[in-house]
Amino acid sequence: MALVELRNVSKIYQVGDEEIRALDDVTLDIENGEFISIIGPSGSGKSTLMHLLGCLDTPTHGTITLDGIQIQNATSMQLAAIRNRKIGFVFQSFNLLPKLNVAQNVEVPMIYAGVSSRERRERVMEALKRVGLENRAKHRPMQLSGGQQQRVAIARALINRPRIIFADEPTGNLDTHTGEAILNLFRELSQQGSTIVLVTHNPEIAAVTPRRIEIRDGKISINIDKRLAGLE
């Protein structure tokens, strides 16, 4: 069984009298340990897909199974628990809390998971080491460069050892050089066994991942797996 299974998933928004099919009958599997990119122009439905995969929203039709759990009928409290323990998010604008220092930012998901403060401290240092920021623990986000802030966000996404990480345009606010370094970090994490989904509109970034899914008008138009094609 795949880590994530989408079966005939649709998401329909009602805007006035008009019905907008943001996702239209999508079926998709993501295997454990995959490094995958979802690409598509704005308005294509890729954000909607990511929200559904990330358990921030539930589908109108169809079923979604994440790590064996059906989420299409989950309550908001169950969704929160799934997001907390099984999913890590990385955002384009980093979304760090400016009043907290680096360690405190990384710590937040563990507080909601009810981890003891001693274990929290250990795991924060471990995660910061993994992204190469162990000597920045007491800094405020504003004292760090963009690339460093994104590393903090990645450390935060990793902290509860999630089954899957979603990165929404993670290099969008970074220069090319720093962006590459962040992508390398993702590749490294992937090699260590993490399941990572990159959401982007940039084909160059999508080219980094072995598998690529292209969304257009709410449907999957292209589903390329380089490994299956024998390219890698």
Place this chain on the structure above:
Amino acid sequence: MILWNSILVGFKQIWSYKFRSLLTMLGITLGVSSLIAMSAMVNGMENGMKEGLIASGGLDKVVINDQAVPAWQEHLAEMAPGRTMKDVDALNANGSLLKYVSPQIAISSRYVTRGDNRSRASEITGVTDAALEIDQHKVEFGRWFTEMDNETAAPVCIIGSQIRDDLFGNPDIIGEEIIPLGETVRIGSQLFTIVGMFQHYESEVARTERLAQRALEATLPKGPARAFTNAAPMMMRSNDRSWGPRRGRGGGWAFDRKNSTVYIPLKTALVRFRMAENSLKLDDIDIQVDGFENLEPALQQARNILMITHNGIEDFTFNTQETQSETIEQAIQNTRMSGRLIATIALIVGGIGVMNIMLASISERIREIGLRKAMGATNAAVFIQIIIESLVLATLGGLLGLAASYGVVYVIDSVSTGNAPVIHADAMIVSMIFAMVIGLIAGLYPALKAANLDPIQALRYE
């Protein structure tokens, strides 16, 4: 654990917006301190009332007052005799249930002067022997009036200790007790000789305070300030009155009043102050019943006697201490209610301020709330975080209010000459709980609003 963390986050949030939080807390602070100060003042009033009742005679004292004739006797109004010595003689002769009957004539002038010094008396009254008993006065120095004083309308008076303090100097300030017997003072335009002085009336608390103060001063060397005081006791007193809980305080107004009494013989008052008016009416008749349990029959008896002397015209009424204490109690109850109302409104306004700032705070943090939800915060966790912030804000404001209430009470105590306000612990606890409840209620709507934010919308919010 999440709770403790929420409290910490709440403190942090308040700390990072110090000025804004302080302004918000100020509303709660004012509410709490006014609630406590109000209750302290009413407590002071209540104490004063109790002391006043004790100082002005027991429950068996009844005052006979004038009253407009009833409607059905309107046509006889001009024949109403008012209270006269005839009533007193009749009551004395036939009122078997009455212990004392005290006729009184009050002098319209309130000032007693001696040279340049002037003292405002609470009453300058012509009395008979009965007043000494009913009003529970004790002549500590000199003598009470003799029959001769009364019959000859002699210009003699007996004064309270406060009058002495004003005219001759306060022993607590000048360091020696002056007994002004035989001295001459002026009442209105006439000269009177002081033949006696009452004891200094004060509450137990005031007495111990004063004695401690005197003991302390006895150990200090006499400085030039003391000489100055000797020269100008009047000036010293006015200074003394303006600030700080000193002499005359703590004892309450009832004792102040009693210490400012001046008595002259009844006939002296009549002959020297009333002859020109050709009126023999009394200003007051106080009676004391022989035992409180006889109050009802005694009043009935007095009424029957007075109905005869007044030719059936009912132009008098009885005022018992009980009705008086009820009136005062009612007044205190009203003061307490209106004070509570005002303080509650202040607290609610403070609560609205808290709600306002919490709403501003969450709309500034919509992205943060979305992020926290994406990271696994449940609606309940977000709700708790916001409500605890509001609670912390209100609690801090309330604690500031507790501290401020001491200041407010000190200021009230200093500027008012009335009863010393008393802060009770239960007033502090009640107002503190009240402030916290207000904080909780104020946080409810913002917290619900934050908890129900859609994480996707919130994350997109710019």
